[in-house]
Amino acid sequence: EPLRITWAYRRGSDGASETILQSLKNPTLLSDRDLGAVLKHFVGKVQDRKTYWDFAQSFLVHSNYTPSYKQFKEDLYEYLTASMDPAYGKRHFNEQLYQYLKNTYPHNDFQKPNEFLIIRTCSRLLNFLVVDNPVRPNHFTFVDLTTNLGETVTTGLLLKIVLVSHKIKPSLEKRFAILFNHYESSHREGVPWLVKSLENMNIALSLHFGSADVSCLNQIM
Incomplete structure (x- = not known):
């Protein structure tokens, strides 16, 4: 039987709240099996019985007491690599990420991190991890x-980065638009990694920033 998703979203008017249920077939280009796995990943616990949202909130609370931008970058590195495959990280990625953060606005290292500096840091991370120049x-x-x-x-x-600074969500969407435009003339079958990445990102952002109430998904996953 095809996978069907029941979304719940809340509509409020004059202080009243109404829960509306909407059932629909798989609306993505992912297979039913892949969609189920993606939903489970982004709604459920990813490590130490914590969700992505839980991890981000813990990091943000801790960051309020971070004395310097240099320490913030080191903590950000630990936060991003905590749930990463150690074998992959040790090959080259972890060192590259560490050096990239170390060399990000080093002249600010000994000042206390502020919102503007955090936004700029997260935006630069997207340059490094996704794409920078549209040309x-x-x-x-x-x-x-x-x-x-x-x-x-x-x-x-x-998603971990966007949950640290919600204001860079449009910046992430812009990076994916650059990739989409770059491969616009390609057949879908030729860039499956991009198709799946776009679908994963749409789902992750919808679950964390959309109006869907995912409590019903938590009960079945």
């Missing part, structure tokens, strides 16, 4: 991540 869209790191970790785990890494 020469180098995205080797992103392809390497999806090839070795899979589209869902890679999307989770990007």
